[in-house]
Amino acid sequence: MAYSEKVLEHFQHPKNVGTLDKSKSTVGTGLVGAPECGDVMRLQIEVDPSTQTIIDAKFKTFGCGSAIASSSLATEWLKGKTIEQALTIDNMDIVEELALPPVKIHCSVLAEDAIKGAIADYQSKNGIAVTEMVTAN
């Protein structure tokens, strides 16, 4: 199975790899997937509390090329968005942008879950009502 150009580009030059300080109240962390399933994504956001805008995003992913590309793309999209805007990112947007084949759709689902997980973590840390809970699916 050949990968799309965009998956290859993100895989070869992943954006925003790294770790944010999870002890900071402005940082939210989403950790989704399981090693047994072959995919684990950790996506972190740093939020400016005054504007509710995501000023930084980082990821680390254990998984196949599509999983890495999905998380890399997600961090790109998150930067500069408000939390409200970030919550509108749908996994199918990722599928479309990366031209993921059907067997790789779960990678995009995982990325959406990771985004929601990071936002929920930020919100609960700061006593904000959690907009959307991530349910394992």
Added chain:
Amino acid sequence: MMIKEPMRVYLDNNSTTPCDPRVVDTMVPYFYQKPGNSASRNHPFGWEAEEGVDYAREQIAALLKVDSKEIIFTSGATESDNLAIKGVFEMYKSKGNHIITVTTEHKAVLDTCDKLTEVGAEITYLKVAEDGLIDLAELEAAIKSTTILVSVMWANNETGVIQPMKEIGDICEKFGVLFMSDATQAVGKMPTYPKEIGVHLMAFTSHKMYGPKGVGALYVSRKSPRVKVTAQMDGGGHERGMRSGTLNVPGIVGFGKAAEIARLEMNADAERLKKLRDRLEHELTSRLEECYINGNVDHRMPHVTNISFKHVEGEGLMMTFNQNIAVSSGSACTSASLEPSYVLVALGLGDDLAHSSIRFSLGRFTTDEEVDFVVDKLVAGVNHMRDLSPIWEMYKEGVDLSNVQWSEH
């Protein structure tokens, strides 16, 4: 200025091997000057084709130390496995309906057995230990009065682990049960003499031993015991009535040549490849932390190693070098099921380590330089993927991953 071709290294010889040029040379005339059907008895074209097939049968029989009449040509090992198991089941159903096989067999055996349960077969699947070997006592205990066949692969395709064939043969002999072996990975790579071992049916194929694809064979014992299988294809009654269909003459001629080369060179190949494989293993395990070799290291094929690189997903790892290097992974991220290799899971590896495995299978044309190249690419790839891996980071921070609440999906 010369443009240097990017290096391409093929370490996936358990999937298929390239043809030996000597094999191809032998085949070519059978596409042009000798185009006959080996079943045409009334003109020289047919006679020449038949001579080619007969000679190939002798070459293959010599490799196995069997009689040439005991070789039935098929389209490949999958067909041979099907013919052996279904053919024995149908032929001997008055004697019983019980077949014993092993959880780590190839799908050509497992799915064939599974299919037979629809028509009344009872199948026992023997488990393997952590090293991939079956328990002989468990085999013996599984045999009952209705057992007609024991099917155990000679060497495993994913790990290279070699089963205790002689001991299994002795047990089958003691109980008067037929012994079939899928020897696809072993034939042409190591001595496989069914008569010395007590194997009565043996499936193998040309394209795993430097011959062409699309041609395989089934060894069927003709003497003590005389074994018969019910044909699975109806037609002209070729191959002593066990496998109808015009013979793939060029393919068979190439298969024969491949067998002859294997007979003369497999020991030297094995000796050279074992050194190379051991070097590959030593370099990887000494330059990288947390690598695990899967399967019994004392009872395995000399050209194969299967290594799990902890906290790195196999398919992602392969993507770091797959423009240059062909290997395969036990990670089934590309398959719809998302299940990792059932063979590695049967060895008791956690799913995480199965997802992290890479199989390296060397071959006749693998060079020292290629192995060195692969080592460097692998070390770089694993390090890169670990830098990207959240679970490697957690492991390095001392987090006990088994205590993490994962959101399984």
